Amino acid sequence: MTTATPTADRSGDRSGAAPRRSRAARWLFFVALFVLLCALRMPLADRPIRDVDEAVSSIIATEWLAGGVPYRDAIDQRGPVTYLLYAATFLVAGDHDMDAVHWALLALILGGCVLLYRFGAELGGWLVRGEGDDPATGYLAALLLAVSSYTYRRSQMLAFHTEWPILIASTLGVWLLWRAVRSGRFGWRLPLSGFAFGVAFLAKQPAVFDALAAGLFLLAWQARQGRFLSVETLTRAAGMAGGFFLALALCATYFLAHGALGDFLYYFWTYNVEHYTAVVPMTERLAALDPFGHRRHYLTANPLLLVATAAVLVRAITQWLARGRESVDSRLLLALWFAGAYLGASFSGRNFGHYFIQIIAPACLIAALWIRELWLRSVTLSATRPWLPIAVRALLVAVVIGGLLQPLHRYRRDMALFTLGEPAPQKVAQDALVELVVERTDPDERIFVWGYNPEIYVLAHRRPASRYSNTNYLTGMLPWENHRPGVDTSEHIVPGAWDILLEELSARPPALLIDTSVGDHRYYGKYPLSEFPRLERYVAERYTLDTTIADDRGRPYYDVYQPVVGRLDQPARHPDRK
Numbered sequence: 001m002t003t004a005t006p007t008a009d010r011s012g013d014r015s016g017a018a019p020r021r022s023r024a025a026r027w028l029f030f031v032a033l034f035v036l037l038c039a040l041r042m043p044l045a046d047r048p049i050r051d052v053d054e055a056v057s058s059i060i061a062t063e064w065l066a067g068g069v070p071y072r073d074a075i076d077q078r079g080p081v082t083y084l085l086y087a088a089t090f091l092v093a094g095d096h097d098m099d100a101v102h103w104a105l106l107a108l109i110l111g112g113c114v115l116l117y118r119f120g121a122e123l124g125g126w127l128v129r130g131e132g133d134d135p136a137t138g139y140l141a142a143l144l145l146a147v148s149s150y151t152y153r154r155s156q157m158l159a160f161h162t163e164w165p166i167l168i169a170s171t172l173g174v175w176l177l178w179r180a181v182r183s184g185r186f187g188w189r190l191p192l193s194g195f196a197f198g199v200a201f202l203a204k205q206p207a208v209f210d211a212l213a214a215g216l217f218l219l220a221w222q223a224r225q226g227r228f229l230s231v232e233t234l235t236r237a238a239g240m241a242g243g244f245f246l247a248l249a250l251c252a253t254y255f256l257a258h259g260a261l262g263d264f265l266y267y268f269w270t271y272n273v274e275h276y277t278a279v280v281p282m283t284e285r286l287a288a289l290d291p292f293g294h295r296r297h298y299l300t301a302n303p304l305l306l307v308a309t310a311a312v313l314v315r316a317i318t319q320w321l322a323r324g325r326e327s328v329d330s331r332l333l334l335a336l337w338f339a340g341a342y343l344g345a346s347f348s349g350r351n352f353g354h355y356f357i358q359i360i361a362p363a364c365l366i367a368a369l370w371i372r373e374l375w376l377r378s379v380t381l382s383a384t385r386p387w388l389p390i391a392v393r394a395l396l397v398a399v400v401i402g403g404l405l406q407p408l409h410r411y412r413r414d415m416a417l418f419t420l421g422e423p424a425p426q427k428v429a430q431d432a433l434v435e436l437v438v439e440r441t442d443p444d445e446r447i448f449v450w451g452y453n454p455e456i457y458v459l460a461h462r463r464p465a466s467r468y469s470n471t472n473y474l475t476g477m478l479p480w481e482n483h484r485p486g487v488d489t490s491e492h493i494v495p496g497a498w499d500i501l502l503e504e505l506s507a508r509p510p511a512l513l514i515d516t517s518v519g520d521h522r523y524y525g526k527y528p529l530s531e532f533p534r535l536e537r538y539v540a541e542r543y544t545l546d547t548t549i550a551d552d553r554g555r556p557y558y559d560v561y562q563p564v565v566g567r568l569d570q571p572a573r574h575p576d577r578k
Helices: 004-041 052-065 080-093 098-129 135-148 163-183 189-203 205-224 231-257 261-276 282-287 303-327 330-346 353-380 387-410 428-440 455-460 497-507 521-526 533-542
Strands: 446-450 512-515 543-550 556-563
Touching: 004 098, 004 135, 052 080, 052 098, 052 455, 080 098, 080 163, 080 189, 098 135, 098 163, 098 330, 098 353, 135 303, 135 353, 135 387, 163 189, 163 205, 163 330, 163 353, 189 205, 189 231, 205 231, 205 261, 205 330, 205 353, 231 261, 303 330, 303 353, 303 387, 330 353, 353 387, 428 455, 428 512, 428 543, 428 556, 446 455, 497 533, 533 543
Parallel strands: 446 512
Antiparallel strands: 512 556, 543 556
16 A cells, blocks of 8 residues: 555556646647747738728728728628637727728737647547557648748738638537547537638638538548438438528628628629629630749749648549548548638739638648658668668758748748838828828728728728728729729629718718829729719819829829818719719
């Protein structure tokens, strides 16, 4: 008794020491990862708004907090989840606090790293080691996400775009599905997985391809069990689909209760289908699937992810062709997820880097598992040449380090660490305009900007006098698609938008009216006020040109109009455009 007790105590100490060391290692790793994320992307004064999409989201979130409703009182065609996250940030930090938005994004990405670590550790334990967890796979997946969420053009990766919530929600949905399949206990996991995919879809529409890939895997798994045509398959598929549509129903119920369901459906779905996506021919959309068909592409900028995903996709396809249903394992789930996400990112035919945020999580998981498998298999290469596994592992380490450092070096000038202490770049015309707006108006007064320059509202902390914080819906201009001179964009003008605009401007006359077309800002030179008689008449009757702000070369860039005394209450009615 007296000798057994100390032995048991020491054994308990030893059994508890490993988990404590493991927890300490995790904490140390994620603290280091947070430092890395700060070095890459912490908010600095170099650019308060990192992309025009951030300005639009900021305006909609601010209107939402002020009692308005997205799509009815502030217009954009993306999903409401991003606006909700901006609004939650502003609720804590204050309206239009873009530094807080960028800190929130950094925290969101760190949360994604934690989620991917957990998923990767479980996947590695199941696929690579055959039991328990494999923290090495999880650590590698999280590190890849931290780096790969940065390595592309700054306006694409540093900005809080609407694809970031997809990364979190879709990863959660796939993880829940995988855990259900692995354990054989489906229950609540499938509806919750579907709900997560529904949230991803409400962040941005192409996330539906993530959900479809997950559903296809579930059907393939049921077929492997020989129960494809069964009530069980129908029940499980219905559970997953039910969770997806529950998320959509809750969202629709909110907008219905606020009298904005029609606005939500039009801008979130109809406008995108009939205008924004439809303008790109199908041939261009198919061509967009080729990462080498572009001068710059996210995957070619991250060659480690490109090589790893290509290798795993080829392996999954060859296994499927060779063994059929027997190849339905977790690797197929990752391959389908990546393929669905890649299709979603490429579907519009536009090679915008931030679209490919959608593929980062599956790509990082695939790469981490691929690297880990190569590492463990290297020990079996040769029993007679003990130096060969060491050489292979050294080569693998060099490839991974090089694969991480190469894109970091390529985009090193965008790192927050290297821009500390540098003066913020000056935008002479925009800075002068913002200063003038702040001086000439009170915080509770509204302004109106003609053009595609929503940053003015955010930087000046002034609310729009109309729901159209950018006037693309009034001109039919689809950014970076039909902006060229001579291209008629009138077919993409939203029906009824001009009546709404003039009614709102009449009911709530702006304290200042700013015309960005004089400086051809974002191609608005093709849309001068003189091309739109109703607006031209409204401005002529109520406003006078007060100031023209020049750019750094002295050229006219903004015209600023102030109200005149005795303006008319109602604008004259004329055709929308000459």
